[in-house]
Amino acid sequence: MPSHSQKCAALCVALFAFGAAAVRAQNTSDKLPPILDVHVHAMDESFGDSMCPNTPKFLASDPDTKEAPFGWIQDECSPKLYPSAKGEYINDVVAEMQRLNVTAVVFGDPKSVQKWRDAAPGRVIPGTSFSEAMDGSRLPIDELRKDFTQDGFKVMGEIGLQYEGISPSDPSVDKYFALAEQLDIPVAIHMGTGGSGRANINSPNFRGSMGNPLLLEDLLARHPKLRVQVMHAGYPMIEEMLTLLQANSHVYVDVAGLIWSYPLIEVNRYIRRLVEAGFEDRVMFGTDQMGWPKLMAYSISLIQNADYLTPEQKRDILYNNAARFLRLDTARK
Ligand SMILES: [Zn+2]
Secondary structure (H helix, E strand, C coil), rough: CHHHHHHHHHHHHHHHHHHHHHHHHHHHHHCCCCEEEEEECCCCCCCCCCCCCCCCCCCCCCCCCCCCCCCCCCCCCCCCEEECCCCCCHHHHHHHHHHECCCEEEECCHHHHHHHHHCCCEEEEEEEECCCCCCCCCHHHHHHHHHHHCCCCCCCEEEHHHHCCCCCCCHHHHHHHHHHHHHHHCCEECCCCCCCHHHHHCCCCCCCCCCHHHHHHHHHHHCCCCCCEEEHHHHHHHHHHHHHHHCCEEEECCCCHHHHHHHHHHHHHHHHCCCCHHHHEEEEECCCCCCCCHHHHHHHHHCCCCCCCCCCHHHHHHHHHHHHHHCCCCCCC
């Protein structure tokens, strides 16, 4: 097992190589192969402070130190990702999208998503929110219907029932999934972990058990045509995830969040397992971008430099699988 510094050194080299290629192509991004990021949040400003991607260790609580809002993770590292200056976040991320030839599904309320559409014409696929930002209450179903039928929204998400301790198969939310199935709109559901200390620090209703991918089975049985994007790929429940993918061919996963939130060796092992189990056509790239403009290049580099993926598998994960899932009218790229 490589030491911490060895892993970092390998990653830094990889990042540098990717950065250099991207800089060379800075003014010709349309010639870079396109990338689809299926998981971006329509924030106005960076959310949170600087961040150590792929933290190698989740620290135990320490009564002598102030508990961090996102749990106990290492805060000294290299590389480190930084938030934007006030007022610059959307511009910074859009500049990266243009440089790297990224189109993204951007989730949020209509006003916030419109800001992103205006800032990045042709590069934003609009996704809804599922709860009101103010109080967390559910959006009225007629409002969601209008988003899809009149306002051009393409994906329903991020459906974060796990944070409420609710199963996606709970009857109380079935009408939303019935609407999505009826309108043939894909749904994006948070399944898996929610970060270090999530349940004991800031989301007391969060339940790890409600992220079990197999909880989607009853929902899928009720709505056999529903297209489901399992956000965060149900990490770390790989056996359950593979069982669901095997039984339900409309189910895809995204690697957003997980790709930068957990130790690098573990992230690569998880993605590799999905691919080697035969599901290379259903793994989609995503970032869960919410605060750090360089996160996009960083996360792409992890796929680009994965020695267990063929060049074709990399292109499928970075573009072709999401294009098929979203039914974009595009040739294989
Ligand atoms: Zn999520």
